[in-house]
Amino acid sequence: xxxxxxxxxxxxxxxxxxxxxxxxxxxxxxxxxxxxxxxxxxxxxxxxxxxxxxxxxxxxxxxxxxxxxxxxxxxxxxxxxxxxxxxxxxxxxxxxxxxxxxxxxxxxxxxxxxxxxxxxxxxxxxxxxxxxxxxxxxxxxxxxxxxxxxxxxxxxxxxxxxxxxxxxxxxxxxxxxxxxxxxxxxxxxxxxxxxxxxxxxxxxxxxxxxxxxxxxxxxxxxxxxxxxxxxxxxxxxxxxxxxxxxxxxxxxxxxxxxxxxxxxxxxxxxxxxxxxxxxxxxxxxxxxxxxxxxxxxxxxxxxxxxxxxxxxxxxxxxxxxxxxxxxxxxxxxxxxxxxxxxxxxxxxxxxxxxxxxxxxxxxxxxxxxxxxxxxxxxxxxxxxxxxxxxxxxxxxxxxxxxxxxxxxxxxxxxxxxxxxxxxxxxxxxxxxxxxxxx
Amino acid sequence: xxxxxxxxxxxxxxxxxxxxxxxxxxxxxxxxxxxxxxxxxxxxxxxxxxxxxxxxxxxxxxxxxxxxxxxxxxxxxxxxxxxxxxxxxxxxxxxxxxxxxxxxxxxxxxxxxxxxxxxxxxxxxxxxxxxxxxxxxxxxxxxxxxxxxxxxxxxxxxxxxxxxxxxxxxxxxxxxxxxxxxxxxxxxxxxxxxxxxxxxxxxxxxxxxxxxxxxxxxxxxxxxxxxxxxxxxxxxxxxxxxxxxxxxxxxxxxxxxxxxxxxxxxxxxxxxxxxxxx
Numbered sequence: 001x002x003x004x005x006x007x008x009x010x011x012x013x014x015x016x017x018x019x020x021x022x023x024x025x026x027x028x029x030x031x032x033x034x035x036x037x038x039x040x041x042x043x044x045x046x047x048x049x050x051x052x053x054x055x056x057x058x059x060x061x062x063x064x065x066x067x068x069x070x071x072x073x074x075x076x077x078x079x080x081x082x083x084x085x086x087x088x089x090x091x092x093x094x095x096x097x098x099x100x101x102x103x104x105x106x107x108x109x110x111x112x113x114x115x116x117x118x119x120x121x122x123x124x125x126x127x128x129x130x131x132x133x134x135x136x137x138x139x140x141x142x143x144x145x146x147x148x149x150x151x152x153x154x155x156x157x158x159x160x161x162x163x164x165x166x167x168x169x170x171x172x173x174x175x176x177x178x179x180x181x182x183x184x185x186x187x188x189x190x191x192x193x194x195x196x197x198x199x200x201x202x203x204x205x206x207x208x209x210x211x212x213x214x215x216x217x218x219x220x221x222x223x224x225x226x227x228x229x230x231x232x233x234x235x236x237x238x239x240x241x242x243x244x245x246x247x248x249x250x251x252x253x254x255x256x257x258x259x260x261x262x263x264x265x266x267x268x269x270x271x272x273x274x275x276x277x278x279x280x281x282x283x284x285x286x287x288x289x290x291x292x293x294x295x296x297x298x299x300x301x302x303x304x305x306x307x308x309x310x311x312x313x314x315x316x317x318x319x320x321x322x323x324x325x326x327x328x329x330x331x332x333x334x335x336x337x338x339x340x341x342x343x344x345x346x347x348x349x350x351x352x353x354x355x356x357x358x359x360x361x362x363x364x365x366x367x368x369x370x371x372x373x374x375x376x377x378x379x380x381x382x383x384x385x386x387x388x389x390x391x392x393x394x395x396x397x398x399x400x401x402x403x404x405x406x407x408x409x410x411x412x413x414x415x416x417x418x419x420x421x422x423x424x425x426x427x428x429x430x431x432x433x434x435x436x437x438x
Numbered sequence: 439x440x441x442x443x444x445x446x447x448x449x450x451x452x453x454x455x456x457x458x459x460x461x462x463x464x465x466x467x468x469x470x471x472x473x474x475x476x477x478x479x480x481x482x483x484x485x486x487x488x489x490x491x492x493x494x495x496x497x498x499x500x501x502x503x504x505x506x507x508x509x510x511x512x513x514x515x516x517x518x519x520x521x522x523x524x525x526x527x528x529x530x531x532x533x534x535x536x537x538x539x540x541x542x543x544x545x546x547x548x549x550x551x552x553x554x555x556x557x558x559x560x561x562x563x564x565x566x567x568x569x570x571x572x573x574x575x576x577x578x579x580x581x582x583x584x585x586x587x588x589x590x591x592x593x594x595x596x597x598x599x600x601x602x603x604x605x606x607x608x609x610x611x612x613x614x615x616x617x618x619x620x621x622x623x624x625x626x627x628x629x630x631x632x633x634x635x636x637x638x639x640x641x642x643x644x645x646x647x648x649x650x651x652x653x654x655x656x657x658x659x660x661x662x663x664x665x666x667x668x669x670x671x672x673x674x675x676x677x678x679x680x681x682x683x684x685x686x687x688x689x690x691x692x693x694x695x696x697x698x699x700x701x702x703x704x705x706x707x708x709x710x711x712x713x714x715x716x
Contacts, residue, residue, distance in 0.1 A: 051676035051677060051678070052675060052676055054676070054677035054678070055674075055675045055676045055677040055679075056675075057677070058677050083677075086677045086678040087677060089678070090677055090678075179675075210508070210509075210512055211479070211480060211508050212508060213508055213510070214507065214508065246510075306476075306480040306482065307476070307480065307482065309519070310512045310514060310519065311512060311516065312511060312512040312516075313516060326515070326516045327516065343588045350672050350673050351673075352673065352675045
């Protein structure tokens, strides 16, 4: 529980650098000769060709001049081709992006073939698949960028935690798209908090409240599996519910700022507005209380309801003051401003780009970035929250971590029956607090 | 239109100063607020169109109007929604709002041309601002860098211009229909141009007017022009980037106009489709 990593804190980074005298540098450069890639061309594979995956590929291709996209994989050929076209259009007039037709792999086993061709892989399929793709990538000694969340169930989390250890042992770089860790405002405010600006954190509120996301309606001729894959946001084995898929960003900030993971969660949730035939099985709101070993309590709220108040933010109260991450403001207990992060719209580096810049720089220099363990634990925090809202019961960290809960089928082919199926009217079973186990 | 080289705080792209003739139109008193824009985003009142519309200028099924996607981030960035100006929409989105509003009301709405915008902003004045030349009075009329406290404000809190239009200077910069081109003003030198409109053929750059809560007084002048830029989508993590949202333009909004004489259905369509957005 106290294995919290601080590698992204600039404070820690500076301290480490200051300690790294000449004596430290010699072995590091030897290390680079063994594990680093120097100036060699880095081959990139994209696994999961949605909008975010295509965006990540563009950022990887921008981060380093000598990266080549050599392979792509997706369950669907149309998604793969439109992704390639969008990446090509992005670089129009700058550089030519070519992926040989024989290296465009389609289907549920496509990821293996694409990963095999690469040095660095981008894993951006729906999150249910992530543990299996990550496991394979590390087994094949690949460096990884993967999107959050990193699993949808505790079984997946356990696999990611094991794989994270393997990656560490192999000195492979793993960056996860919790991009606030690479955002100057967050890093700067964390430095102030770690420096004692607000004292010890006692409470917090984290929010992802907005109107919701896209819906893809069922189309004639689709199998049940294809429909669920296309409309994946609304199915838990693929998505994990929005408390994971989006709100993990804010929950992860609570863990990062408090420097620990919660010991238990309890909460409530349901689906009151977004409950149509296209909305699968997920809730449209969750409200969870996370309690930490220090006694700190964080209220987490996420809502996907059009017409309601939007807020995506994190706020923490300490023994000496408070920090509001959205506004970038630290105040004392009387509300006097102690520090304001300068509002520099568009001037700070884009964190989505920085995470790739750091990844490729680290690969080149033989460094090791280890985001996977924290990403797995923050994903588990969100899963623990979901287990609490689905069951209406208190869920401890140990219960969540060890739960016999696997939403994801052990293997998925086009013959697989999805783990949830609609009734005769087309509606899916919805979790019932007080009845659902978790 | 424009400003002469000798006028204080002049920018080169405001010259040569030239005459334009503008056909009559109405302009919205206020910048479009989140209250209104959300109705378009969420399309939650479309069914009312079936009960009949008040106007007779537009015959358009509202279902045929394409809709903005839901953004992945809170596009108000915590600055407020109810009564506050909507921001961060692309020009395409602003244009489609106009098409939607037209379908819903039966009256023809569109974005102003750049010339219409400046004509309305000046409201008969020839000074740097519609209240004169003195930027120290700006605090009475506009939200800008020095008084905005790093955020936009509810529409209509400051004094209006002589024609009763609020926030033409500052608060949020406003989309117009025109492309931004270096040659535009040069071609109108020494003559009167009727209803000028630099028809866009590319997504960028297009004209934004009025300056915003982020800008210095100089950029709020009636003649000041700003060009849109693809960097306004820099932080959009998806590829292709959203057609509907500028993640890095929390300073841009819009207001609508209604020409006194509505154009033909074909011409209406052209006004709603000057977009070659990628």
